[in-house]
Amino acid sequence: MKFTQVSQYLPVLALVFGYAYPQTSGNAPSADDPAVQEHLKRRTALISEEKLQRQGMSNNHYSDSPTQSSYIPGAKSKADHDFRSTLSPVAQQAEAIVGAIRQYEIENFWRKPAGIELEDNERFAGEMFANAKPLIPSTKLWGIVSRMPKGSLLHVHSSAILQFETIFNILLETEGIVITASQDVSTVLSAENATLAFSHVSDFAADPKVANVSIESPYYVPGTKVPVTYAAESFSGGRSAFIDFLMTKVAVTRDEVLRHDLGVDEIWRKFQSCFDPAGSTMTYEPVIRKTYQSVFNAWVDDGITWVELRSGGSAKLVPEGEDTVNPDLDFWIHVLLDELQKFQATEKGKGLWGVRIIWADFRGLESSRLLSNMEKAIERKQHFPDLFSGYDVVAQEDLGRTLLDLAPELLWFQNRTQALNITYPFFFHAGETLGDGNSTDDNLFDALLFDSRRIGHGFSLYKHPLLLEQYVEKNILVEVCPISNEVLRLSTDILHHPIPAMIAHGVPTAISNDDPAILGEDSAGLSFDFYQIIQGFDNIGLGGLGALAQNSIRWSNFVDQSQEEWIRDIDLGLNGTGIKAQRLKQWQEKWETYCQWIVEEYADWNATLIVNH
Known part of the structure; x- marks a missing residue:
């Protein structure tokens, strides 16, 4: 104005x-x-004064040059505000440059009005991700964000970590992979309703269910195993058209993303339907090994240095050269650790500090089945104490069991792990809902009372003034997944996301990508989610984006800690003496190098700013 x-x-x-x-x-x-x-x-x-409250008022205090002994619980300090208010001169320059580039692109790239009856050509900053995605990579801001050191990826599910086009190409290059369909896909309707699965057959000739027949043929017999290479070759349009068809089964399509008028339950039905075919793509040992190597490389390329992977810990794999699942629950874990060790032994692999697993059970399980899974989770923790990080329950909150309903089992889990002297904290999904005061929304209260160290999504948290204060006081971070929340119809676009309210109220937040392969990002990294945040909100800026990345490391569960140790190291941050402080210092060095790169790469923008100033 x-x-x-x-x-x-x-x-x-x-x-x-x-x-x-x-x-x-x-x-x-x-x-x-x-x-x-x-x-x-x-x-x-x-x-x-208002900005002093932003991004996390810690409930503890340390002096300007603290040591462990100077840690004084109970006082107040401006935790994440300190990051933004103490940017180095180079970082301040970089922030000014990025702000200028962002504003220029808002006015000259994104603001494109459309004429009458050409409304689909309307372009604006913050439009729905499905429409903006093809345009984003052509912006200067994208080139900047994609180079940023992102820190830790704290919320991602193992079934959707790598873009499926890459996985489908791995399947097509792996000997013995077959595809089965619940019905032929000869018509549009049958193609839409068919369910698909992948598996391995060591000897096609010895398996009577294997046949070279097109799944598009009306004579295809449901359940027939077709060599995936033949299925691709015989598909109308060839291999690329075959992969495009497969993508409709494992990912939410653009048209589905845009149908916000159909509500949350409808998109969740499609979303949930993707997991079975998606999961079947990664059940054969050689495929999962290549998948891990691809995703490790992708994470490092995107500036991600640490990952906490939510995974059903009872996953099973078919060993190389075999057709049946290895019954050993630890087999897939050994494969993961083996591939991680191989990758970290490379020069590039030094950029990935590691991976831990948050055991994730389906929140709809009845009590006996859930307790059985919890026993398995505890056993895996005993076998692999450094790998398993915490516990969660997953799937649609609105239709699943609430944390209140799960309280007996969760209390059993806490008591059991305490009796065994095992540190196995909760990292609950909570508040992934449009509700206000319904049973799903109330999960936010239970997550707090169960001492969840972080919560996934927390979309409805901003509606609760008391909880906002409590989450700040207890140092509970929200793992915010902006694109996921949009695709699953909680927000229509980034401009309607509540993360600015969380930050303004001082709630610590970090950015994650949830299920990027299924939700249409077609990327294993965080760059799209980071881009949406900085592009959508004027109050974020490069410094705010850096604070979010730093938060992800401060709230990373690098090693098992008691609750007191956990809070202490979060509060001490760079001033601590443990691995968290070490990692924060490593990230800080990357951040300063990154800011210097911005200043040098976009020196002409800096010169323009100086002249205008």
């Missing part, structure tokens, strides 16, 4: 604030008028 448009409100301001507003004959006061200057002074002070 221009200053001349504000002038009409000055008489009101005079009454409200007691200004000696000069009465003139129809002329607005000049910008340097004392009344205007007083308003600007008060305005600046009010905005500065």
